[in-house]
Amino acid sequence: MSTPSLSSARAFTLGGIVLTAVSLAGGLPASVSAKGSDQDRTVKVYKKVAAATVLIASAPVSGSRAFGGPINGVGAGVLLDGQGFILTTAHVIEAATSVMVVFHDGTRAQAEVVGSDPVTDVALLRVALPKGQRVTAELGDSDGVEIGQEVLAVGHPFGLGYALSTGIVSGFMPLPETSATFQDHLIQISAPINPGNSGGPLVNAEGQVIGLTSAILAGAQNIGFAIPINTARMVAAELRTNGRVIRPWLGIRGKLVSDEVMALFALPLVKGLLISEIAAGSPAEKAGLQTGTLPVAINGESWLLGGDILVSVNGQEVRTSEQYLKVVKKLEVGRIVELGIMREGRLHRISVMVEERPLLPSGASQPKGPERVDFKPLDWTSPERGPARCAGGAHADFSAPCRSFGASTSSHPQSPSPSSKEQVCSFHNLESSRTSLSFWNGPCHPYRQSRDTEHSMIREL
Known part of the structure; x- marks a missing residue:
């Protein structure tokens, strides 16, 4: 909190009182000052990340925003570069006949699906960038993520608009078992996420994207999961080159x-x-x-x-x-x-x-989104x-x-x-x-x- 406003408000009083007021403001407890600093940093990080986050709506869309029901085909994405490539989750655009992207300034654009990987639940889109859109996401390194570190999630919960939630990395969890056993772990987070957050960025305290929010634990509070950005980045590179991920089998x-x-x-x-x-x-x-x-x-x-x-x-x-x-x-x-x-x-x-490795057969188990994921809790019985x-x-x-x-x-x-x-x-x-x-x-x-x-x-x- 700045002091000039306080001192100017008291300018008509004696100079000693003015000096005392300024001294008291400058002498606030360190915890209060630190809290203000943290809030300022969080606001700056949000503004930086939100500008590179897009709303994704795939048709047909069902559900009701007014009543907070699940909205199939509504999620978020991360703008990767100036060529219009967008990273999101595969279940957001699954079976979509068309995909619409809405930028932070409200500009809309039709998106092309470059490729989708149901195993890791990662998809790559491409759009024609609107004039003046220069902000892209800064990708971090998910291999360095540690339990206890602060994280922020940006998305469009229930399609209501941009929203921020904060929390920590609370653990790591293997992906649901598929024919691709032993895939990389998901990042477990305490930051609340909801349908509409899927595909949105999970960032560290510096605003670097370390994951894509993807799933929640059904019936639990504040237990969500994000795809590590290193995994998503690797998949995106293959989708960009081949349109699919070629895996050894x-x-x-x-x-x-x-x-x-x-x-x-x-x-x-x-x-x-x-x-x-x-x-x-x-x-x-x-x-x-x-x-x-x-x-x-x-x-x-x-x-x-x-x-x-x-x-x-x-x-x-x-x-x-x-x-x-x-x-x-x-x-x-x-x-x-x-x-x-x-x-x-x-x-x-x-x-x-x-x-x-062949594509997953129809009906095979594969990662799903927050709307329906029902992870089985681990049994920690000794x-x-x-x-x-x-x-x-x-x-x-x-x-x-x-x-x-x-x-x-x-x-x-x-x-x-x-x-x-x-x-x-x-x-x-x-x-x-x-x-x-x-x-x-x-x-x-x-x-x-x-x-x-x-x-x-x-x-x-």
Whole structure:
């Protein structure tokens, strides 16, 4: 708050009083002064970002602005450059017969859809810029985003006009599972977003775009998600060049083996991608990769055991989703890659020709917008406290000193005799100087092997 107005208002009084008034104004608590400074900065950031944000309306449009109902085909976009390219979300223009863009000054223009990618929910438009439109968005680096940092979201909630909401980065969340497993994470934010915000910019405190607001968690308050701008920028570049995104495809889907699963089911002493599904006609199927056959549930999470475990791609380890993403992104369509596969206790090296991943089939699961997204909350129940269930309904207690399915806890347990209606699994612990392993005996053991075999695998890898 400036002081001249205060001093001028008191100009008719004694000079000492004037000086005192100015002194008091200049001596406001630091917190009040800082708050004013933050507000000024927020206003400046909003003006900067709003000028590069557009309203997008795709026909046909349904819904009612007056009553705040969902408006299909209304969202926002980010003006990328002086050539008229606009970044938005794919669901905003999905199945649109025409797309209208409204600029900050109210100017309207018909937009061309350059391309759309349903996997990442990113779309690229192009318009003829109105005369005098020179403001474009400043893109930041989403790889540097951290939990707790301040963010601002600009959009057109319910098509009512420009609006700003503020919050923080509250977390990160994987994209909904599609045939493109292990896509980059979404940025989770506390800034309130609504239908009409989709495709609008999520910016940092400097006004740099770090994401495109895309989804909300149904039934929750202030849990929204944004597509990282680095992902959107990469997709936009491909859409601009090819009109589509060309992705490498192996045709496998699975889950990364966790420490708990590896110990509980006596998997080989390596981590990797436990293959649970192989697409028909895919490179993986042609190469003879194998899926699991034994369904098991742990804390409500389904696993399919007994299949191949992918441990490396072209010699690079695959132990985390980040490693998997890194190696898969480097694959080139038409090139042969070498997969390291653990099967029946042995490491196999299999050559596979990388193909272009086909488009998502009709009705396949894919990211959707804030209007209808219903993300499933993560189950944070500790594995040590919950039950595991083998096919047939048997349960194991993680908290017990000896993990068992009712089998003997002696050092040489006998495999139980399963009934015709129930498949029973048994466990016992084997102590060693290096680690405590949980071996699984019985008819539903997916990876039967000796301790010597396990140690030889470590050496072989």
